[in-house]
Amino acid sequence: MHVEAETRDVAWERRTELPLFYASLVFLAGYAVRVLVPAHSVWRDIAGLAVLVTWLAFIVDYLVRLVLSRARPLRFVRRHWLDTVIVLLPTLRALRMVKVHDAVMAKRRDHPRRGLYPRVITYAGLSSVLLGFSGSLGIYHSERQDPQSPIRTFWDSVWCVVQTLTTVGYGDVTPVTPVGRLIAIGLMICGLGLLGAVTGSFSSWLIQIFRRDDEEEPPGKVRPPGAPQ
Template identity: 55%
Template sequence: MDDDSRAARWEQRTEIPLFLAALVYLAAYAAHVLAPRMPVFWHDVCLSVIAGLWLLFIADYLVRWRLSGQGPRYVSAHMLLTVVVLLPLLRPLRIVPLYDAVQRKAGKPRLALHARVIAYAGLSTVLLGFASALAVYQAERGAPGATMRTFGDAVWWAVSTLTTVGYGDVTPVTAVGRVIACAMMACGLALLGAVTGSFSSWLLEIFHREGDERPPGR
């Protein structure tokens, strides 16, 4: 119980700082990708920020592992967190454990929690789309036969992929780009499922309350 309590306190205290650190990480990566003609000094600064924040994410993971008391089982029990540490650009996917907590919560779910899931999922979709557009643009630009010539093309591709529309007018041609595309498809389904599932649960809760409050018919 003590380990669980300490782990919960650590997670509560680091949630906002790590979120802000993820935004700084994304901004540094964006500057590195979108400003190739930037002076070498600032490129080095961006790379240093990226490396430093990555070490911070790893340190947070190790602390959570230590406080959990699960030993090696922690890696497999928290696979999503492990993947996010290895690929920091996927940190928006942390919405999935929150959605799972809503689904498994005993008793009546709190309305505020549903709203929080929907807001986090929407924000995570935007951040994930932007991060994926950056990554695929970095892999695709200059590649032979690439249809993704500008960052705008990458954003268009990310939006159509996340929404599962997939027009096919812009597609990745490199191996790295296609791996990112596969991950984007899975992430898009997960995030859309989190939003629609939470919204549906919220509506069902409202209808259930209205039915309970309605006076019995005569």
């Protein structure tokens, strides 16, 4: 059986996926410190340096993959549009959670691969947490300076993001700045996809379990109403 050889850009991506994911957590932590810690603090300067270094790492990775792919720049951008967006906005790296999880499992070959439904729920859950935290920071950063904004604390921002991701939308706390509304629009789109993935997978998983129980039930056995299971 002929197995297609792994290309250089794919091999590079496989080897750097986990280190870059850890770098994205450092970036997110640094960004959180920049947003939440008061000004004129040495921790803000350290966090700013961490953000800059990790961002440069993402840019270098993108350029290396572009060179290794030997593709024209415009074609590479079209084929890897999500990676391009992530380079511009590293806080969106949670959208690559599927590849991160696959990279983790590839290093743990002795562990059995989990089923489809638990994997989808795990992907969506982790992505929701990371995107929610990133969105909360972004909205708070853009809204706190506007006197017309009802978002005055980080908790207000978290409450707004939870409403947006879950598509509840009470409307008691909403962003008013252009940047805050753009972040909210992105969270709405991601929330619809993540919520649909979780609910659909959970429903399919329950149906699969009930169908398996029905198939294991001995034929001709009928329980009387109210009988214990």
